[in-house]
Amino acid sequence: MSEAVWQRGDLLGVAELSQAEILHVLDTAESFVEVAARPIKKVPTLRGKTVINLFFEASTRTSSSFEIAEKRLSADNINFSTSSSSLSKGETLLDTARNLEAMAPDLVVIRHAHPRVPHALAERLASGVINAGDGAHEHPTQALLDAFTIRRRKGRVEGLKIAIVGDVAHSRVVRSNVLCLTRLGADVTVAGPRTMMPEEPESLGARVVYSLEEAIEGADVVMMLRVQLERQARAAFPSEREYFEFFGLTAERLRRANDDAIIMHPGPINRGIEIASEVADGPWSVILEQVANGVAVRMAVLYLLAGAKSGEDGLTP
């Protein structure tokens, strides 16, 4: 494995990753996929390493995915969440960092509702930091697992037409994915109702359209975003029924995409709102593969960061 490509001690966002670094993560993840198929799903790679999972915002699937990845790598892990931790609102970043430092972790996985908190903590921490989602800013491991899934299915990312549809304004998934997929050479379009688009959406780096049909025309990949039902207070759409009517992905609408298009979703899905069950459960869907691949990609990230931080090159998958 060429160690020269990967020098980072933190994974904070896709924004700072080069194409070579992204590909290196994906290549590394390939070697971890088969661990899940073993009778004993465990490798000794991170034995003796301590990983703290610090979730300031509720998360089930991302935190579980990281936890499984850590356990399969034989790391010692511990989980803090806002409900079970005094590390929470009101504490200064410096105090949070000092408290973590006192436990001498090798890696800290951070999810926070506010943008750039993982970045701010990384500046104050000696241990490596993985951003597991910071507000609507970045979610780099999600983008990497999505790219990994696309590459496994399609054999490449470059040149593919990819549509990402939904609540673009409030989605960290879309931000990281646009950065990641465009850096890998894909042709990315984002779409959603105007009330769910941020100001100057083109600045995200993708083509912007305002209809689902237009977005998925000839697409190789259609990625549906979860509608944040809790944000309905902001009056972004009048009803779930109307959302489904105009922005829900149905089998009928899917005909506009390429015949071999795949359907993705970061989960959890809202059936009958952004995606029809027939699509989510249909042959196009790779939603569960995303979940499975998430573990392998996170194993790869943990492995690369632990190696970079310790300067050890004896780690092998």
Added chain:
Amino acid sequence: MSGSVLIRGGRVVDPTQELDGPADVLIEGGSVTACGPGLPAAESAREVDAAGLVVVPGLIDMHVHLREPGQEYKETIDTGTRAAAAGGFTAVACMPNTDPVNDDPSLTEFMLKQAERAGWARVYPIAAVSRRLEGRELTEFGAQRRSGAVAVSDDGRPVWSAALMRQALRYARHFDLPVIQHAEELALSGDGVMHEGRFSTRLGVEGIPGAADDVMVSRDLLLVADTGGRYHLAHMSTARSLDLIRAARADGQRVTCEVSAHHLLLTDEDVFDSGLDPNFKMHPPLRSAADRDALVLGLADGSIDAIASDHAPHHPDEKELDFVASPNGIVGLETTLSLCLDRLVAKGVIDLARLVDLLSTAPARILGVAGGSLAPGSAGDVTLIDLEREVEVDPATFRSRSRNTPFAGWKLRGAAAGTVVGGRLIELS
């Protein structure tokens, strides 16, 4: 605060006398008694050598937060006015969002007493428009005026109710008090923490659209037309707000506005580039480059009346929170003058006389307070400026109790060299 001083050999810049040239200024009994070249020595007047310095009417920062009473851990009237003196200000107007709120004449009297005790600069309290800043009932404008309040404002919050704003504009006319508005339509600013634009989009940060300010300014100006009240727009930040102010003024309304130095010099791109440093968080937020450019034009063409710092001290621990969680506001008393000298005057955006108008004459006129001129009979308040002095902004050296500035490390040319308040030379060290 009264004393006698003869300031000799400086270059006097005073837009009220259309004066820019070598002159001496004599202050006796707290007031200017003579201003002109080659004044004879006056008995009992202390002489100040101003050779190589610019001598201007004492600068007035018409928008500061001194935090006393209630949040003395951020700032006190003593430390805040010391910062004012260090930054070249002889007077500050302080906002009423203290704890308790300045919604009673006893608070105004307390602030004035504390200012007198400190003795670094004049303090002009601004009374709350509404009790406890709750936006429901008016405070006693008349009693506040008598106690020394110079304006009314709910700054920190908008006067949200159109009905209350209408009554405030009407009632303040009895006492010739300006109503200073923090224009923000809360339904539009929502949970926003930075300007809504391409940079908030890239960061996934909740934005505050420019429309949040503009909608409120627009409403207020209709009420000004309706009531004939006197309205001052605080910390204007958008191009549209400026256009609205221009139109109201052309229509003959009694409307004035101020901008903060940071809105003239920084944009939302700086917030982005800072990596969401809480020292770049304030309200209104740093706006787009187009807004910033429009404000700079407004300065040059005379549409903007005043520059104020919106000095808003916060304890370092509060700015150690992340960007979203940290409070709004930055300190400005010790940076505003140097920023204006280096980035506006030296760059040719405005000349020195115009800067004096923005930082002294206009604030005095808007607030109806002494100062703003060195013509005989004016208050004996003077700021001495060294145009050549090079300074590097170093928060560790601030006299303010707080350190929250986005300008740390900026190298600036031009700084205050001293102040005289009521004929008394202020000595900081």
